[in-house]
Amino acid sequence: xxxxxxxxxxxxxxxxxxxxxxxxxxxxxxxxxxxxxxxxxxxxxxxxxxxxxxxxxxxxxxxxxxxxxxxxxxxxxxxxxxxxxxxxxxxxxxxxxxxxxxxxxxxxxxxxxxxxxxxxxxxxxxxxxxxxxxxxxxxxxxxxxxxxxxxxxxxxxxxxxxxxxxxxxxxxxxxxxxxxxxxxxxxxxxxxxxxxxxxxxxxxxxxxxxxxxxxxxxxxxxxxxxxxxxxxxxxxxxxxxxxxxxxxxxxxxxxxxxxxxxxxxxxxxxxxxxxxxxxxxxxxxxxxxxxxxxxxxxxxxxxxxxxxxxxxxxxxxxxxxxxxxxxxxxxxxxxxxxxxxxxxxxxxxxxxxxxxxxxxxxxxxxxxxxxxxxxxxxxxxxxxxxxxxxxxxxxxxxxxxxxxxxxxxxxxxxxxxxxxxxxxxxxxxxxxxxxxxx
Amino acid sequence: xxxxxxxxxxxxxxxxxxxxxxxxxxxxxxxxxxxxxxxxxxxxxxxxxxxxxxxxxxxxxxxxxxxxxxxxxxxxxxxxxxxxxxxxxxxxxxxxxxxxxxxxxxxxxxxxxxxxxxxxxxxxxxxxxxxxxxxxxxxxxxxxxxxxxxxxxxxxxxxxxxxxxxxxxxxxxxxxxxxxxxxxxxxxxxxxxxxxxxxxxxxxxxxxxxxxxxxxxxxxxxxxxxxxxxxxxxxxxxxxxxxxxxxxxxxxxxxxxxxxxxxxxxxxxxxxxxxxxxxxxxxxxxxxxxxxxxxxxxxxxxxxxxxxxxxxxxxxxxxxxxxxxxxxxxxxxxxxxxxxxxxx
Numbered sequence: 106x107x108x109x110x111x112x113x114x115x116x117x118x119x120x121x122x123x124x125x126x127x128x129x130x131x132x133x134x135x136x137x138x139x140x141x142x143x144x145x146x147x148x149x150x151x152x153x154x155x156x157x158x159x160x161x162x163x164x165x166x167x168x169x170x171x172x173x174x175x176x177x178x179x180x181x182x183x184x185x186x187x188x189x190x191x192x193x194x195x196x197x198x199x200x201x202x203x204x205x206x207x208x209x210x211x212x213x214x215x216x217x218x219x220x221x222x223x224x225x226x227x228x229x230x231x232x233x234x235x236x237x238x239x240x241x242x243x244x245x246x247x248x249x250x251x252x253x254x255x256x257x258x259x260x261x262x263x264x265x266x267x268x269x270x271x272x273x274x275x276x277x278x279x280x281x282x283x284x285x286x287x288x289x290x291x292x293x294x295x296x297x298x299x300x301x302x303x304x305x306x307x308x309x310x311x312x313x314x315x316x317x318x319x320x321x322x323x324x325x326x327x328x329x330x331x332x333x334x335x336x337x338x339x340x341x342x343x344x345x346x347x348x349x350x351x352x353x354x355x356x357x358x359x360x361x362x363x364x365x366x367x368x369x370x371x372x373x374x375x376x377x378x379x380x381x382x383x384x385x386x387x388x389x390x391x392x393x394x395x396x397x398x399x400x401x402x403x404x405x406x407x408x409x410x411x412x413x414x415x416x417x418x419x420x421x422x423x424x425x426x427x428x429x430x431x432x433x434x435x436x437x438x439x440x441x442x443x444x445x446x447x448x449x450x451x452x453x454x455x456x457x458x459x460x461x462x463x464x465x466x467x468x469x470x471x472x473x474x475x476x477x478x479x480x481x482x483x484x485x486x487x488x489x490x491x492x493x494x495x496x497x498x499x500x501x502x503x504x505x506x507x508x509x510x511x512x513x514x515x516x517x518x519x520x521x522x523x524x525x526x527x528x529x530x531x532x533x534x535x536x537x538x539x540x541x542x543x
Numbered sequence: 544x545x546x547x548x549x550x551x552x553x554x555x556x557x558x559x560x561x562x563x564x565x566x567x568x569x570x571x572x573x574x575x576x577x578x579x580x581x582x583x584x585x586x587x588x589x590x591x592x593x594x595x596x597x598x599x600x601x602x603x604x605x606x607x608x609x610x611x612x613x614x615x616x617x618x619x620x621x622x623x624x625x626x627x628x629x630x631x632x633x634x635x636x637x638x639x640x641x642x643x644x645x646x647x648x649x650x651x652x653x654x655x656x657x658x659x660x661x662x663x664x665x666x667x668x669x670x671x672x673x674x675x676x677x678x679x680x681x682x683x684x685x686x687x688x689x690x691x692x693x694x695x696x697x698x699x700x701x702x703x704x705x706x707x708x709x710x711x712x713x714x715x716x717x718x719x720x721x722x723x724x725x726x727x728x729x730x731x732x733x734x735x736x737x738x739x740x741x742x743x744x745x746x747x748x749x750x751x752x753x754x755x756x757x758x759x760x761x762x763x764x765x766x767x768x769x770x771x772x773x774x775x776x777x778x779x780x781x782x783x784x785x786x787x788x789x790x791x792x793x794x795x796x797x798x799x800x801x802x803x804x805x806x807x808x809x810x811x812x813x814x815x816x817x818x819x820x821x822x823x824x825x826x827x828x829x830x831x832x833x834x835x836x837x838x839x840x841x842x843x844x845x846x847x848x849x850x851x852x853x854x855x856x857x858x859x860x861x862x863x864x865x866x867x868x869x870x871x872x873x874x875x876x877x878x879x880x881x882x883x884x885x886x887x
Contacts, residue, residue, distance in 0.1 A: 254574040479735035513577070521584045525592060528727040529734055534693035534715075 112190040115153060116226055122149050123200040124221045130207045131214035139208060146204045154197045160185050162395030192231045194392055198357055200225060203239045205361055212240050220246045227328070229319040233312070235331040235353035242328070250327040263321030265523055266494075270314030272531030274487035278307040280532065281480060286452070289462050293471025297462050304452055305445045306488045309338060312351070336495040338444075341436040343409040346444060354392065358385045378414065383407045393451070398459060402451045409443060483530050593726020596737060600700055600730060603740040608700075608733070610756055611652055615666040615701055620648035623667065624756065625660040626679025628653040629806040632854045634677065635864040636755035642868045645674065649756030656691040657684060661786045662698050662708040668793060669707050675800045677867070678790065682805065682837055685787075685818040687778040692716075699729035714782060759857035760850035768843055769852065770811040779817065787825055795829045802871060803833040807842035807863060809849045834870055836863070 126146040130139050155163070161184050168182045203224075206212040215221040224242050285292050285300040292300075313334040323330045331353045340346035347355045363385040370377030383404070390403020413420075424432050446463075453459035475481050496502050603609040622645050624634045630651025640647040650663055660678060667673065695715040702712055702723055712719055722728050730737065752758070794801040803826050805819055816837075823833040841862075842848055848859030855863055 252571070254570060257574075477736075479732075479739075482735055483732065517577075517581050517584060521581065521588055524585050525588050525727065528589065528725055528731065529592070530732060533722065533731065534696070 109188055109190070112188075115157070115190050115193070116196070119150065119153060119196060119200060120222050120225050122146065123204060123225070124215070124218055127204055127207050127214035127221075128216060130204065143204060143208045147201065150197050150201050150204075154193060157187065157190055157193055159391075159395045192226075192233070195234045195236055196225050196231065198236045198354070198392075199238075202236070202357055202361055206239055212243070215239070215243055227323070229322040230330055233315045233319065234351075235316060235319070235333045236357050237331055237353070238357075241331060245328050248327075253327065256324050256327055260321040260324030260326075262520065263317045263324060265321075265520055265527075267314045267317030267319075267321060268531070269487075269523055269527055270310040270317065270491060272314075272527055272533060273483075274310035274491055275307050275314055276532035276534075277480075277483050277487055277530070278303045278310070281475070281484065282307060284476070285474065286462075289458065289465070292465070292469075292474060294466045294469035295471065296474040297469075298466045299473060301445055301449050301462070301466070303484060303488070305338070305441065305448055306491070308448060308451075309334070309350075310487075310491060336499045338441060338492065339437055339495055339499045340440050341433060342413055342440055343406060343443060344413055346440055347406070347410075354389065358389055362388055375414070379411050382410050382414075386410070396454075397456055398450050398453055401456060402447055405447045405450065409447075487530065590726050593728075593730065596727065596730040596733070597700070599737050599741045600733065603737070605753075606736075606740040607652065608736060608740055610650070610753065611663070611697065611701075614648065614650035614663050614756070615705065616670075618648040618650065618667065619646070619671055620755075621645040621674040622647040622677070623664075623673045623675070624649040624651055624677045624679065625664060626651045626677075627655050627659075627681060628854060629681065630677075630679035631753075631756070631758045632760050632850070633679065633806050633860050633863055634757060634867065635759070635857075635860050636757040638861060638864045639868060640755070642865070643675075643871070647755060649753075649758075651679060651756065652697065655694050655697060656688075657783050657786050657790070658691065658695050658711050658714060659697060661790050662695075662701075662705075662711040664790060664793065665707045665711075666701070666705050668797060669705075672797045673799060675802070675871075676794060677802045677804060680803050680805050680819070680822055680833065682808070682812070682816050683777065683818055685779045685783045685821060687780045691780075691783075696731065699723065699731070700733075702729060711786075757860075759860060760854055761857055762850040763856060764809060764846050764849035764851055766846070766852070768809050768811055768846065771813070777817070779821070784821060784825075787822060791825055791829045791831060794831070801826070801829075801831045802867075802874070803831065804867060805833070805835040805837045807836045807839045807848075807855065807859075809842070809846060809852045811843060812838055832874060834867075836866070839866075 123146060126142050126149075130142045130146075133139055133142070164182045164184060203212075207214050215224065220243065223246055224237065224239060227237075227242070230237060282300050282304050285296055289297060316333040320330050320332075333351060333353050335349040335352065337346055337350035340349050363381045366381035366384055367378050370380055373380065386403040386407035387400060388403070389406070390399045390401070393399040393402070449462050450456070450459045453462065493502075600608060601612060603612070622639060622643060624630050624636070624639075624647070628651070631649060631653060634649050634651075636647040636649045650667075652659055652663075664676070692715050695712055698708055698712055701708060716722075791801060793799075803822055819833065819835055819837075823835075826833045836842070842855075842859065845859070848855055848862060850856040850859075
């Protein structure tokens with residue numbers, strides 16, 4: 106993420122165009138004109154996104170393609186040396202959703218310019234989302250907002266949890282993961298496996314940590330943002346995972362890409378669903394960044410979901426034959442391993458780097474690398490606390506949760522200790538949030 | 544009648560408003576009190592746990608953390624070795640002491656850049672003036688690397704009692720002063736290290752068995768030598784360059800002999816390193832010398848002198864320490880110094 110003052114004009118452009126087009130769609134009764142305005146907005150939004158995020162990627166691939174056809178000449182590719190504007194992918198998707206909803210007639214266009222601006226760039230969600238929906242957020246802006254002690258308490262708790270996830274878990278793993286992946290071609294298989302498994306925790310802690318901080322900040326100001334995570338590491342299959350992971354993106358893609366495509370191709374039967382799945386997950390993949398690894402990451406998810414759809418009945422039969430105490434944990438474990446595997450591709454700069462890591466995991470024997478045992482201990486404790494908290498939310502493992510109970514003193518002590526643990530074990534010099542880059 | 548009814552109704556409304564207002568006011572007061580209690584609890588826990596950590600940190604009698612404390616607060620050696628892991632593992636204090644006839648302490652610390660060396664040196668100068676300082680200098684020492692600023696955290700436990708190092712600590716972040724209001728923060732990430740260092744747990748670990756700060760390595764490197772033909776072009780960190788300048792300036796001011804030495808590595812370098820060249824110029828301006836052993840072919844031909852690609856093992860360190868002593872004895876700036884007291 107980079108900050109460039111002139112980029113404020115991009116945000117202004119997006120706000121102004123979508124604000125006016127929204128009103129124009131609302132005001133016109135002519136279906137053709139409605140459609141034209143909608144496509145104009147889509148064109149403008151996607152042009153901004155493609156130009157700033159995908160230009161170099163497109164140009165590079167185009168030139169490589171021409172090179173493959175032996176059509177290269179002395180012209181050098183017109184690469185642009187510019188930084189990705191902050192939060193671009195998030196607010197562009199948000200405004201596309203807003204315009205689509207107006208066109209569908211599910212919401213009315215916002216006529217208050219200030220409220221529309223706030224909806225687009227409300228500061229806690231600007232950088233890393235959640236990708237808000239107009240029908241969820243705009244009504245909140247119209248309410249009278251007053252001081253509520255419960256909002257402050259609730260928000261502060263979320264912020265502390267977010268800080269714990271980011272500073273204690275994500276940043277700690279990041280140190281180990283970075284050291285290992287810099288020399289991924291030299292590290293042992295077990296080291297790469299551990300680093301890859303930990304990366305799944307890192308991405309989750311990093312992203313959900315930021316989301317918690319965003320949700321908490323908004324809550325203090327009296328707003329309720331969309332939930333973005335619902336214990337994704339405890340998902341029992343890939344479909345379930347995507348209903349729990351980056352919910353604001355996956356539900357956005359579901360509503361604005363998957364459903365329209367599946368509906369349009371409903372006469373294809375299952376083929377239409379598969380086609381819609383494929384397109385949806387390619388979009389999810391490429392949304393993360395301009396690289397083939399992200400595209401492949403998306404395709405992998407689509408393949409897994411197509412497999413799950415085709416084997417649903419067979420898997421249901423098997424699940425009935427096996428004790429649920431065995432079947433469910435195994436399902437969670439396999440889903441976790443699949444997510445970890447696909448994240449190897451996601452985190453690698455190129456597909457060949459990912460291949461090297463995967464090959465070494467399965468072929469290279471050697472000792473586990475760790476700088477000192479305390480690094481591993483800190484990582485394990487952090488992941489453990491996060492996992493226990495998720496398990497408590499999911500399965501209600503313990504009858505009393507110190508962090509959720511109603512005993513006031515118990516809660517105070519629990520959160521005080523959480524802050525103390527952040528001071529003790531947090532990595533305060535860690536890098537930026539992973540999803541800032543998207 | 545109507546008037547009295549109106550007055551009665553407005554009285555009821557006023558009463559209702561006052562009642563709601565008072566409840567709300569009471570709610571806010573209770574909330575603020577609860578918040579204050581929570582803050583007090585956090586401060587109390589921070590103070591007590593921070594104090595316990597501080598006690599155990601400074602109670603240690605061996606290991607990595609102890610050596611920093613000893614370097615800053617206790618050593619009175621005439622000959623000091625400063626630098627990173629190559630300093631810790633390459634300069635045999637006993638050997639240097641015997642051959643030079645003066646007390647020696649190896650105050651190097653693993654993975655720490657020049658900021659650490661200068662901070663320790665400043666603390667030492669506050670107590671006494673050593674006669675000779677050997678600064679082990681690394682290839683690419685002046686390269687911009689944000690991690691090097693993070694490593695300044697190894698000095699945080701000394702922030703309170705060592706005002707002379709505060710300017711170095713502030714290089715880490717402009718908010719460091721505020722973070723250090725917490726008693727726990729200086730010991731961040733050190734919980735297990737302090738725990739291990741304060742007990743007899745794992746006495747065989749690498750960094751515990753030092754001889755006057757020198758930590759010998761006994762592993763033998765078996766891999767082939769790597770060749771680095773790349774032209775070293777990188778962004779230079781002006782803070783690091785200025786720190787070396789300050790280091791050299793202090794040596795000149797206090798009349799301390801400074802030897803800047805680049806240790807051998809099991810990597811064949813063909814090009815020159817800009818950091819070494821800059822350091823050589825800085826040293827020369829104050830009539831000090833820089834000795835570069837990074838291209839010493841004797842070490843390139845003997846992988847058995849190495850514990851890994853960068854560090855010499857005990858055999859290699861013995862040979863290298865002897866070489867360093869020979870160089871010092873031959874150097875123009877060396878003056879034979881007899882230690883007043885044998886090193887304790």
